[in-house]
Amino acid sequence: MTAPERPDMVGWYDPAQLLRTGLQTVLTEVFATRADYRLLLALGEPQEPRSFADREVFWMDYVSDTGDGWRPTTAVLHALARTSIAVDGEALPRGDLLLMGGDQVYPAGSIAEYEARLLAPMRAVSPPEPPSPRPLLLAIPGNHDWYDGLVGFVSTFAQKGSLGMWSTFQTRSYHCLRLPHRHWLVAVDVQLQCDLDVPQRRWFESALKELREGDHVIVALAEPTWVFRQQYAKDHGPQMRSLLRYITEERRARVVLWLAGDLHHYRRMERTDEGATPGAQYVTSGGGGAFLHPTHTPSLQRLQRGRRGETRRFRVSAEYPTRPVSLALARRNLAFPLLNLRFGFATAALYTLLSWLLPQPDLGAIDQGVGPAIQRGLVQVAEQPSAISLVVLLLVAVVYFTDSNRTAYRVGAGLVHGASHLAAALAATAAGLWCARALGVQHDVVARRGVMIAASGLLGYWLGGAIMGVYLFVSVRVFHRHGNEAFSSLREEGWKNFLRLRVDASGISLWAFGLDRMPERWTVGAWPLPQQPAASAEPRVIDAVKIAAPAAE
Numbered sequence: 001m002t003a004p005e006r007p008d009m010v011g012w013y014d015p016a017q018l019l020r021t022g023l024q025t026v027l028t029e030v031f032a033t034r035a036d037y038r039l040l041l042a043l044g045e046p047q048e049p050r051s052f053a054d055r056e057v058f059w060m061d062y063v064s065d066t067g068d069g070w071r072p073t074t075a076v077l078h079a080l081a082r083t084s085i086a087v088d089g090e091a092l093p094r095g096d097l098l099l100m101g102g103d104q105v106y107p108a109g110s111i112a113e114y115e116a117r118l119l120a121p122m123r124a125v126s127p128p129e130p131p132s133p134r135p136l137l138l139a140i141p142g143n144h145d146w147y148d149g150l151v152g153f154v155s156t157f158a159q160k161g162s163l164g165m166w167s168t169f170q171t172r173s174y175h176c177l178r179l180p181h182r183h184w185l186v187a188v189d190v191q192l193q194c195d196l197d198v199p200q201r202r203w204f205e206s207a208l209k210e211l212r213e214g215d216h217v218i219v220a221l222a223e224p225t226w227v228f229r230q231q232y233a234k235d236h237g238p239q240m241r242s243l244l245r246y247i248t249e250e251r252r253a254r255v256v257l258w259l260a261g262d263l264h265h266y267r268r269m270e271r272t273d274e275g276a277t278p279g280a281q282y283v284t285s286g287g288g289g290a291f292l293h294p295t296h297t298p299s300l301q302r303l304q305r306g307r308r309g310e311t312r313r314f315r316v317s318a319e320y321p322t323r324p325v326s327l328a329l330a331r332r333n334l335a336f337p338l339l340n341l342r343f344g345f346a347t348a349a350l351y352t353l354l355s356w357l358l359p360q361p362d363l364g365a366i367d368q369g370v371g372p373a374i375q376r377g378l379v380q381v382a383e384q385p386s387a388i389s390l391v392v393l394l395l396v397a398v399v400y401f402t403d404s405n406r407t408a409y410r411v412g413a414g415l416v417h418g419a420s421h422l423a424a425a426l427a428a429t430a431a432g433l434w435c436a437r438a439l440g441v442q443h444d445v446v447a448r449r450g451v452m453i454a455a456s457g458l459l460g461y462w463l464g465g466a467i468m469g470v471y472l473f474v475s476v477r478v479f480h481r482h483g484n485e486a487f488s489s490l491r492e493e494g495w496k497n498f499l500r501l502r503v504d505a506s507g508i509s510l511w512a513f514g515l516d517r518m519p520e521r522w523t524v525g526a527w528p529l530p531q532q533p534a535a536s537a538e539p540r541v542i543d544a545v546k547i548a549a550p551a552a553e
């Protein structure tokens with residue numbers, strides 16, 4: 001068999017990738033809200049809710065945020081593809097259904113990326129003779145699936161075909177499953193706005209018309225709203241709130257389990273206040289292959305204030321990896337320029353541009369040292385409106401990049417970060433002038449410019465990356481901000497996770513599995529799965545919880 005192409009983890013700080021990500025984010029924000037593909041899907045092939053209520057036991061696997069580097073994605077899928085995983089002498093069989101919880105592919109959903117980063121690994125771990133019946137696969141999209149307007153997602157998951165050993169059955173980007181013993185799965189597509197479209201909300205209300213008082217509902221959505229509510233004041237939109245009211249107030253059912261990815265770690269929180277379903281579980285499990293997110297941040301207070309002033313109390317019950325591991329990994333940002341070799345080209349270009357467009361420091365000031373040269377440069381900048389515009393533009397961009405929903409923090413941290421780059425760019429210019437003088441070419445315009453470009457480029461490459469690394473390290477370590485940026489820079493393959501759930505007469509049993517390290521080598525052609533990790537990559541239980549079944553009627 002031919003080994004599939006094995007893409008590396010996405011280099012989020014490659015300048016070309018940074019540009020693409022920025023462009024895709026802006027385009028999707030504009031077009032997804034104005035030309036919502038979900039509305040077209042609602043007009044297409046009808047979709048009926050699916051029932052497994054006649055089963056005595058139903059097994060379901062959950063994985064989210066797959067499709068980054070080949071190695072972690074394949075290692076997680078390999079664990080999911082095995083016929084069973086032994087836990088304390090009990091064999092937990094592969095799920096009858098695999099639920100993919102969002103962000104199935106990185107950096108952005110496109111047919112080619114799904115093929116290379118998800119479908120190839122799925123085929124690589126599937127046996128030549130698929131099991132009968134094939135396990136089912138249901139997927140809901142995350143923001144990265146939405147970055148091509150959902151075209152690649154629909155082409156991949158909504159065609160009633162097979163992906164490796166799994167077979168798909170959905171025709172829309174959301175679904176509802178009736179599970180045994182008065183359990184339901186509501187898997188929603190919240191697009192980029194934390195909300196449903198109106199046809200989707202109506203579809204769920206129709207699909208849930210047999211929901212009865214006291215039934216237990218699992219809600220799967222692409223973002224852990226219970227975390228983002230605290231971190232970014234981001235909450236469910238009106239249609240999603242309406243659906244939740246329908247479930248809990250009109251039908252008087254109970255949402256006992258929330259599942260989401262988007263944050264690439266494992267964290268289980270329990271709702272502890274009296275107002276909600278007591279003991280409801282909120283699980284973030286985004287460990288399907290994408291770079292790791294920290295667990296020491298965001299700092300989740302136990303008390304959250306809701307939209308209408310209601311109070312929510314949570315307890316963090318389990319996290320993976322542990323906070324000490326997360327903190328230790330954060331330190332790697334101090335080696336940012338070495339971990340993100342191409343990022344330096346962006347800062348080299350920026351510093352060179354600044355050196356060229358901003359007034360040059362007074363050559364005479366160089367004699368007094370770098371400090372006076374920078375001081376003189378700042379005065380010259382202040383005297384030139386065009387230079388001030390450039391400086392303001394840079395500072396606005398850096399403030400915009402700053403990760404906070406508090407304006408004062410955003411402006412303060414952004415200005416410090418931006419000013420550091422400006423000071424470094426001025427220092428690089430001063431160093432270039434000093435070198436030109438030392439070489440005796442300060443009066444030769446072309447030679448002097450050449451020396452300055454070399455100095456700005458070289459210092460910009462290393463200093464720019466170093467400043468970014470220190471900024472990210474301090475942000476994520478001290479201020480609990482930039483968890484995404486400070487960990488996407490690490491491209492960490494380890495610490496992946498997924499879930500296995502059993503729904504039976506006793507309720508829902510949930511096991512979370514972790515894979516600490518990725519196998520270094522793979523054997524091709526071994527049985528029963530075509531690709532076997534050559535080194536040990538055993539998933540281990542990192543958390544387990546039981547949710548008792550609804551009371552007997």
Ligand SMILES: [Fe+2]
Nearest residue numbers: 065103262290
């Ligand atoms: Fe993600």
